[in-house]
Amino acid sequence: MLEQFIQFLFSGITVGATYALAALGYTLIYxxxxxxxxxxxEFIMLGGMLAVFFTQAGLPLPVALALAIMIPAIVGVLVEKxxxxxxxxxxxxxxxxxxxxxxxxxRGLVQVWLGKATHSLPAFSGDAPLIILGATLMPQSLWVLxxxxxxxxxxxxxxxxTLHGKAMLATSYNRLAAELVGINxxxxxxxxxxxxxxxxxxxxxxxxxxxxxxxxxGIMIGLKGFxxxxxxxxxxxxxxxxxxxLVGILEAMGAGYISSSYKDAVPFVLxxxxxxxxxxxxxxxxxxxxx
Amino acid sequence: xxxxxxxxxxxxxxxVLPFVLPNNFYLDLVIRMVINAVIVLGLNLLIGFxxxxxxxxxxxxxxxxxxxxxxxxxxxxxxxxxxxxxxxATGLLAALVARPIFKLKGHYLAxxxxxxxxxxxxxxxxxxxxxxxxxxxxxxxxxxLGFELSNDKHWYWVVAALxxxxxxxxxxxxxxxxxxxxxxxxxxxxxxxVVGVDVVRYKVAIxxxxxxxxxxxxxxxxxxxxxxxxxxxxxxxxxELITMVVIGGMASVYxxxxxxxxxxxLPQALATFEGWETVAFGAILMLFxxxxxxGLVPTLAAKFRKGG
Numbered sequence: 001m002l003e004q005f006i007q008f009l010f011s012g013i014t015v016g017a018t019y020a021l022a023a024l025g026y027t028l029i030y031x032x033x034x035x036x037x038x039x040x041x042e043f044i045m046l047g048g049m050l051a052v053f054f055t056q057a058g059l060p061l062p063v064a065l066a067l068a069i070m071i072p073a074i075v076g077v078l079v080e081k082x083x084x085x086x087x088x089x090x091x092x093x094x095x096x097x098x099x100x101x102x103x104x105x106x107r108g109l110v111q112v113w114l115g116k117a118t119h120s121l122p123a124f125s126g127d128a129p130l131i132i133l134g135a136t137l138m139p140q141s142l143w144v145l146x147x148x149x150x151x152x153x154x155x156x157x158x159x160x161x162t163l164h165g166k167a168m169l170a171t172s173y174n175r176l177a178a179e180l181v182g183i184n185x186x187x188x189x190x191x192x193x194x195x196x197x198x199x200x201x202x203x204x205x206x207x208x209x210x211x212x213x214x215x216x217x218g219i220m221i222g223l224k225g226f227x228x229x230x231x232x233x234x235x236x237x238x239x240x241x242x243x244x245x246l247v248g249i250l251e252a253m254g255a256g257y258i259s260s261s262y263k264d265a266v267p268f269v270l271x272x273x274x275x276x277x278x279x280x281x282x283x284x285x286x287x288x289x290x291x
Numbered sequence: 292x293x294x295x296x297x298x299x300x301x302x303x304x305x306x307v308l309p310f311v312l313p314n315n316f317y318l319d320l321v322i323r324m325v326i327n328a329v330i331v332l333g334l335n336l337l338i339g340f341x342x343x344x345x346x347x348x349x350x351x352x353x354x355x356x357x358x359x360x361x362x363x364x365x366x367x368x369x370x371x372x373x374x375x376x377x378x379x380a381t382g383l384l385a386a387l388v389a390r391p392i393f394k395l396k397g398h399y400l401a402x403x404x405x406x407x408x409x410x411x412x413x414x415x416x417x418x419x420x421x422x423x424x425x426x427x428x429x430x431x432x433x434x435x436l437g438f439e440l441s442n443d444k445h446w447y448w449v450v451a452a453l454x455x456x457x458x459x460x461x462x463x464x465x466x467x468x469x470x471x472x473x474x475x476x477x478x479x480x481x482x483x484x485v486v487g488v489d490v491v492r493y494k495v496a497i498x499x500x501x502x503x504x505x506x507x508x509x510x511x512x513x514x515x516x517x518x519x520x521x522x523x524x525x526x527x528x529x530x531e532l533i534t535m536v537v538i539g540g541m542a543s544v545y546x547x548x549x550x551x552x553x554x555x556x557l558p559q560a561l562a563t564f565e566g567w568e569t570v571a572f573g574a575i576l577m578l579f580x581x582x583x584x585x586g587l588v589p590t591l592a593a594k595f596r597k598g599g
Contacts, residue, residue, distance in 0.1 A: 036398050083577050090584050092397055093344055093537055098580045100530055104573025112566050219526070223409070230402045265413040268406035275403050276391035 003134035008256040009249060010132075014141040014210065016248020017148040018044070021203035022225025023232065023240035024155065025196035031172030031235050032185075032192035035084060035095050039103035040200055041222015046072040047201025048213035049110055052119040061124070068205055069198045075106065076197025080189060103218070111215040123209040144206045151199065152241055159237070168192065172235065200225075220264060224251075227267040231274055233281030242282070246270075297545050298458050305451040309444065318443050320559060322515065325450040326508055328551035329457045331535045332544065333504030338533065339542035340465065341497045342477030343393065344401050347408020348532050351502040353415055353524025354381045355509030360430040360519045361421055370433045374510040381506035382499050389495040408529050415521040427520030430513045446515050453511070454548075457504075461544050473497060474542075538579050540586030549587055 022040055029037045047068050054064035079102045087094065124143050129136040158165040171178040171188040179185050204213065204221075211217075228247045232239020247267045254266035274281065305325075312318050330352065337343050358377025362368040368376070392403045415422050422428060433440045440446060464470050475483040476490050484490050513519045522528065531554060539550025557575065561568040583590050 030398075036401070083581060086581050087584060090580075091541075092401070093338065093533065093541070094580050094584045096344075096346075096401065097530075097534055097537055098577050101573040101576030101580065104569050104576070106573075108567065108569030108571075108573060111569065223405070223526070226402065227406070230399065234398060261417045262413065265410050268409050268413075271406050272388075272403055272410075275395055275399060279394050279399060281399075 004256070006133050006135040008252045010135055010137050010141060012249035012252030013245060014144050014248070015207070015252065016228075016245040017144045018203040018207045018221065018244075019225050019228040019247050020241045020244025021148060021151065021199045022221060023228035023244045024151075024237060025200045026226055026229040027235055027237055027240045028168075028192045028196040028199070030229070032168065032189050033084065035099065036226065036234075037079075037193075037196065038096060038099040038222065038226075039079060039106060040196065040225055041218035041220070042103045042106040043072045043076060043197040043200030043218075044204035044221050044225075045213065045215065045218030046075065046106065046110065047204030048121070048208035048217070049114055049119065049204075049215065050201075051205045051208060052121055052213065053114060055121065065205055069201045072201035073194045073198040076193040077190060080193035084193075085186070085189065103222070107215055107218060114215065116215060118212050118214040119208075120212050121205070121208040138210065140206075140209045144210075147202065147206055151202070155237065164191070224267045227271045230271055230281055233283040236281070236283045239281060239283040295462070298455070298462060301458055301545075301548065302455050305455060308451075309447055315443055318447060320556065322443065322447055322450055324552045324555040325447075325454045326512055326515070327532075327535060327555050328548045329450070329454055330505050330508045330532060331539070331547040331551045332457050332461050333501035334532055335536045335539075335542065335544070335547045336461065336464065336473070337497050337501040338536050339540075339546075340470065340477060341473040341494060343494055343498065344397075344404065344533070345498070345501070346401050346405035346526075346529050346533065347411070348404075348501070348505050349524045349526070349528035350408035350411035351381045351385065351505040352509035352512070352528070353411055353521070354384070355506030356430075356513035356519045356523050357415060357422055357509075358506075359510040359513040360428050363431045364428070365421065370431065370510075370514065371435065374507065377510050378503050378506045382503045385499045385502035386495060389498045390491065393491060393494040393498065405526065405529070408524070409526060412521055412524045412526070415524055422519075422521070425521060427518055427522075429518050430516070432517070433514040440514070450511065450515075458544060458548070465544070469493070469496075477542075534576060538576075538583075538586055540588035540590070543586065543588040543592075546586050546588035553587075 022044055025040050025043065026036060029035055029040075050068035050071055051064055054067050055061060057064075059067070079099075083098050083102055084095070087098065090098075123138065123140040125139045127138070129138055130142075131137075159169055160166075167178070167183045168188050168191065170181070170183055171185050175185055178188075204217075224247055225244070228243035229240050231243035231246060232241070247270065250270055251263055251266045255263035308321060309318065312321065330348075334345065334348055337345055355374070355377040358380065359370060359373050362373035362376060363370050388403075388407060392400065392407075395403055416425050418424075440449065465474075472483065472488045472493050475486070475488055476493060480490050509523065512523065535550035535554045536547060537550070538553060539548065540546025557572065558568065561571050564571055585593075
């Protein structure tokens with residue numbers, strides 16, 4: 001009984017960490033530009049697929065992983081420069097369609113270039129499972145959790161202790177005021193896309209040895225990452241991490257105890273329930289409308 | 292009366308079209324354009340006029356389509372009754388979720404409607420003993436008073452009549468107090484409230500109306516194609532529908548028609564690109580939104596006004 005629960009918990013936290021990284025990506029871009037980037041899932045897919053491609057091409061693992069993080073970052077910046085910056089201040093629907101267009105282009109290119117096959121990546125440190133309280137834990141899960149924890153700490157430090165991070169925070173509170181005190185807000189936009197794309201790619205790389213990857217995995221992971229970001233309240237970094245873990249854990253519990261075929265529905269039922277009772281997510285702040 | 296000029300033009304085109312189309316391939320394409328146009332008209336009332344986004348509209352379409360597939364084949368219901376039951380169920384579901392959903396704004400509203408659509412799609416995929424699962428299921432032919440709607444010509448006149456009625460109804464709705472209230476709450480909810488518009492009631496009403504539109508047309512699609520798959524109700528189809536609204540022009544009746552026509556034809560045109568369809572479709576969406584964010588019809592209308 002307990003072993004089973006812990007088993008579900010382990011797999012939930014592992015997947016949840018990926019959702020958390022995706023949700024942080026949404027949060028970064030949302031704070032810098034008020035855009036929900038529906039291409040976020042494609043960065044996750046890109047990370048995994050590129051890591052597979054470069055390791056199969058014979059590059060050493062660290063080089064392959066570095067490239068698989070850097071290339072999505074460049075793609076993210078291109079999306080921002082070519083598609084988001086030219087339409088500053090457009091309506092929400094317009095921005096949503098632009099980012100969905102970008103996601104189709106990225107997914108389509110990967111499909112043309114690398115095909116429709118499903119790929120896997122060898123686990124970073126072997127496949128010998130650890131037994132904890134009767135439940136098995138794959139070493140790769142520790143990689144996922146450890147790296148995610150490091151990223152969260154690094155982001156916290158960046159936003160609270162460095163000038164660049166504070167500049168990005170200031171922009172998210174009030175763009176005009178930030179510009180008035182000399183912050184280069186278009187640099188902030190640039191950085192937020194680069195960071196959020198590399199966070200997504202990192203999550204995609206880490207989870208690939210466990211869940212496999214193909215050109216179309218980005219859609220579902222991306223949408224669940226969006227759920228995670230909204231669960232915590234859009235724009236809230238801590239909320240994104242908590243939301244990601246919560247979505248992952250509930251999904252694993254739902255798959256284990258209720259029905260594995262309805263696993264994918266769990267995050268969406270959860271978000272509807274939360275939004276019905278807390279219209280701004282768990283940690284979202286109250287806001288009022290001006291006429 | 293000036294407002295009806297466009298309607299007469301639409302009716303004239305609809306009357307002439309079947310006689311000038313070269314073959315059945317084009318007739319089929321036109322029928323699908325017309326079906327989409329009716330759905331998009333309803334969705335545009337919600338998105339364009341009332342300013343509320345719905346990213347799960349294909350889910351409502353799916354309910355209608357599967358009601359018309361499941362009820363006649365598993366329970367022997369009359370197709371017309373099944374269609375009405377689908378519309379009723381969709382209306383009830385929309386009304387049930389509308390109140391909590393429309394407390395939400397912007398991206399939260401997008402999230403909630405998106406989630407609703409995805410849940411509907413997952414149910415359709417998973418209840419395989421009823422719906423045939425991911426492979427879908429056949430739909431019995433639509434018969435009324437012993438007359439079976441089977442050939443494309445018959446279907447064309449049915450959907451063409453539906454489109455003409457929908458355009459007429461939309462034009463009237465927009466000019467009614469109801470339509471003005473919708474546009475007021477799009478402009479500013481607080482201001483609309485201050486002048487006495489019951490904001491929530493109007494939002495719920497238009498949401499239910501557009502959902503029922505979608506459900507009815509889902510039933511029609513199911514009978515016309517003779518087969519349903521869960522893809523009809525997936526996220527991507529919801530996005531396609533929104534894109535038709537936005538590319539044609541938000542809050543533009545004729546824009547809805549143009550958007551539906553263009554985006555129904557586009558995948559056909561792109562089929563020659565073998566493998567590059569997705570890239571091309573995505574690129575076209577982006578280019579349209581970057582260079583014509585207001586949509587085709589409003590942009591053209593503004594040009595003409597400036598010129599003359």
